[in-house]
Amino acid sequence: MGVIFFHKIFMLSNINPNNSFKMKRYFYVILLFFSYTYVGAQEINDTCRLRPLxxxxxxxxxxxxxxxxxxxxxxxxxxxxxxxxxxxxxxxxxxxxxxxxxxxxxxxxxxxxxxxxxxxxxxxxxxxxxxxxxxxxxxxxxxxxxxxxxxxxxxxxxxxxxxxxxxxxxxxxxxxxxxxxxxxxxxxxxxx
Missing domain, CATH: 2.40.160.20 (Porin)
Known part of the structure; x- marks a missing residue:
């Protein structure tokens, strides 16, 4: 399902899905963006958890x-x-x-x-x-x-x-x- 989603995104942005180098590069950029968002949100929650409740x-x-x-x-x-x-x-x-x-x-x-x-x-x-x-x-x-x-x-x-x-x-x-x-x-x- 995720592969089909990324394939449709690349088709809409005129990127050839057969060119694996470009596709991997875009995939890693998207993966890096989502991991940064996840880690940033986790830091805030961990800071709140340091305080006794x-x-x-x-x-x-x-x-x-x-x-x-x-x-x-x-x-x-x-x-x-x-x-x-x-x-x-x-x-x-x-x-x-x-x-x-x-x-x-x-x-x-x-x-x-x-x-x-x-x-x-x-x-x-x-x-x-x-x-x-x-x-x-x-x-x-x-x-x-x-x-x-x-x-x-x-x-x-x-x-x-x-x-x-x-x-x-x-x-x-x-x-x-x-x-x-x-x-x-x-x-x-x-x-x-």
Missing amino acids: SSINLSILGDASLISLSYERIYSIKPNLHLSAKLGVGYNEEFNICIYSPCPEPHKYTTIPHHVTCNIGFSKHFFEVGLGGTVIIGKTTQPYILYPILGYRFQSLNKKLSFRVFVEYPFSGAETDDILFVPVGISIGSVF
Whole structure:
């Protein structure tokens, strides 16, 4: 089938298929072109595969949690562009300010933070922008908080360390009814 295809191409371009020297030369040029295209595409994929794609993170503050543990997966699009998806579980408690009397026991909440972000950068340093949310389980008047995310991400290529500093501000406003929402967070993790 391939021979017939090349024979028709050579007939359309006025090349005599019986002249084996010219035909071999054109065949090698076409073969070289396709192999270069294949090798070039393979280099990009291999570069993306060098980066570890999964991590377990411990976050302090941020994500509507005082502390949280999460799993994050990175999807490499290009060597300098990645998408990140995270799902975790955390802890928060009711925010009370008591001046004249002792504070009652604060309500405790389980949080489920999650996000999808786009990471743009080079080598180990990335700018992060995305959208996140947190499900709050417990007696609360605001069971879900949605927020944009801006941050800096350091992710090593040697499969050991991940570090994030991020800023979030809820779309519903900074005054949450029950919990303490800290707009700045730090995340440290192990990548694999």
